Amino acid sequence: MQNILVIGAGKIGSLIAFLLAHSDVYHVYLADIQADNPEVKRLGNIPNFNYVQLDATDVTQIAAFIQENKIAAIISSLPYYCNIPIAKVAAENHLHYFDLTEDVETTKAVESLVNTSSKSIFVPQCGLAPGFISIVANDLMRHFPQLDTVKLRVGALPVNISNALQYSLTWSTDGLINEYGNPCLAVLHGEPVSLQPLEGLEEIEIDGLQYEAFNTSGGIGSLVETYAGKIKDMNYKTIRYPGHCEKIKFLMNDLRLNEDRQTLKHIFEHAIPKTFQDIVLVYVSVTGTINNQYIEKNYVRKFYPQIKYDHHWSAIQLTTASGICAVLDMVMTNADKYHGFVRQEDFSYDELIANRFGSYFAEG
Numbered sequence: 001m002q003n004i005l006v007i008g009a010g011k012i013g014s015l016i017a018f019l020l021a022h023s024d025v026y027h028v029y030l031a032d033i034q035a036d037n038p039e040v041k042r043l044g045n046i047p048n049f050n051y052v053q054l055d056a057t058d059v060t061q062i063a064a065f066i067q068e069n070k071i072a073a074i075i076s077s078l079p080y081y082c083n084i085p086i087a088k089v090a091a092e093n094h095l096h097y098f099d100l101t102e103d104v105e106t107t108k109a110v111e112s113l114v115n116t117s118s119k120s121i122f123v124p125q126c127g128l129a130p131g132f133i134s135i136v137a138n139d140l141m142r143h144f145p146q147l148d149t150v151k152l153r154v155g156a157l158p159v160n161i162s163n164a165l166q167y168s169l170t171w172s173t174d175g176l177i178n179e180y181g182n183p184c185l186a187v188l189h190g191e192p193v194s195l196q197p198l199e200g201l202e203e204i205e206i207d208g209l210q211y212e213a214f215n216t217s218g219g220i221g222s223l224v225e226t227y228a229g230k231i232k233d234m235n236y237k238t239i240r241y242p243g244h245c246e247k248i249k250f251l252m253n254d255l256r257l258n259e260d261r262q263t264l265k266h267i268f269e270h271a272i273p274k275t276f277q278d279i280v281l282v283y284v285s286v287t288g289t290i291n292n293q294y295i296e297k298n299y300v301r302k303f304y305p306q307i308k309y310d311h312h313w314s315a316i317q318l319t320t321a322s323g324i325c326a327v328l329d330m331v332m333t334n335a336d337k338y339h340g341f342v343r344q345e346d347f348s349y350d351e352l353i354a355n356r357f358g359s360y361f362a363e364g
C-alpha cells in the first residue's frame with residue numbers, strides 16, 4: 001500500500017482523500033492547517049486514512065513529514081498560488097507530484113522544477129478544465145489527419161437559480177476570479193494568441209436549453225503548446241446561464257474589481273450562496289478533414305451529484321476529484337510509462353474511463 005499526502009482539506013481535497021482511501025490501494029494522509037476541519041469531520045471514520053495538521057507554507061515541516069511517513073506522492077488541492085513551494089518539496093524529495101491548478105504561470109513554474117535525471121513524475125492541471133476536458137479533446141483530435149477547429153466548453157452551474165448573477169459558488173473562489181481575470185491562451189488562424197477574458201460571448205444550446213459561453217483563462221491547459229502548428233483555431237470558454245457575463249464584466253471591468261481581487265472575493269463569498277445541487281456540462285467540438293471529407297465530432301455530457309459510500313457529493317467535486325484520482329492511479333500503477341513532466345493529453349481517454357476512479361465519467 002502506497003502512502004499519499006493530500007495537502008488542502010477543502011471540498012475537493014477531502015473527496016480526493018475519501019476516494020483514494022476507500023480504494024484499499026492507498027493510505028492517505030490529508031493535511032490542512034486547521035486543527036478542527038468541518039470537511040474532515042464530515043468524512044467520518046474511513047479506512048486507510050489519517051488527518052494531519054500541517055502548514056503548507058512551512059516546507060521544512062512538510063519535508064520532515066514526507067520522510068518520516070515514506071510518502072510516495074503529493075497531491076496539492078490548494079489554491080494555485082500555494083502550489084510552487086509544494087512542488088519544490090516534491091522535487092527535492094524525489095516524489096511524484098499532482099495538482100489541480102488552472103493558472104498558466106504556476107504550471108510553467110512546476111515544469112521548470114522537473115529534473116530529467118530524476119524518476120519523479122510531475123502532473124499539474126489534473127482537474128476538470130484543464131484536466132478531463134484536455135483528455136477528451138485530444139481523444140477526438142487524434143482521429144483527424146487534418147484538423148481545423150476545436151472548441152472546448154465547460155460549465156459548473158447550479159440546478160436552481162436564486163440570484164441576479166444566475167450562479168452559485170461550486171468551487172474555489174480564487175480559481176473562479178483567476179479564470180475571469182487573466183489572459184486566455186488560444187490558437188487563431190494557426191498562431192498561438194492571448195485573448196481577453198470575458199470576451200468572445202456566444203450562445204450555446206444543449207438539450208434544448210440556452211446557455212452562454214465566453215473566454216476564460218487556464219481551461220485549455222497545454223493543448224495550445226501541444227498542437228502548435230497543427231490546427232487552425234482552438235479556444236476554451238466557460239458555460240454560464242445567459243446574462244452572467246455582462247454582470248461579471250460590470251464588476252471586474254467597470255468597477256475595476258479585477259484590480260482588487262480580495263474585495264471581489266469578499267463580495268462573492270458574502271453574497272453568492274454555495275450549492276451542492278449542481279450540474280457540470282462538458283462540450284467539445286472538433287472539425288477537420290477525414291478521407292477528404294469535412295467532418296465534425298462532438299463530445300457532450302452532463303454530470304450530476306452522486307452518493308459515494310453513503311456520502312452526497314456535488315458534480316463539480318466528483319468531476320474534479322475523479323479526474324485527479326484516476327490520473328494518479330494510472331501513474332502510480334504504471335510509473336515506467338510516464339517520465340518527467342506529463343501533460344493531461346498524454347493520458348488515454350479509454351484508459352481513464354476504464355480506471356476505478358475514472359469510471360464516474362463513463363457513467364455521466
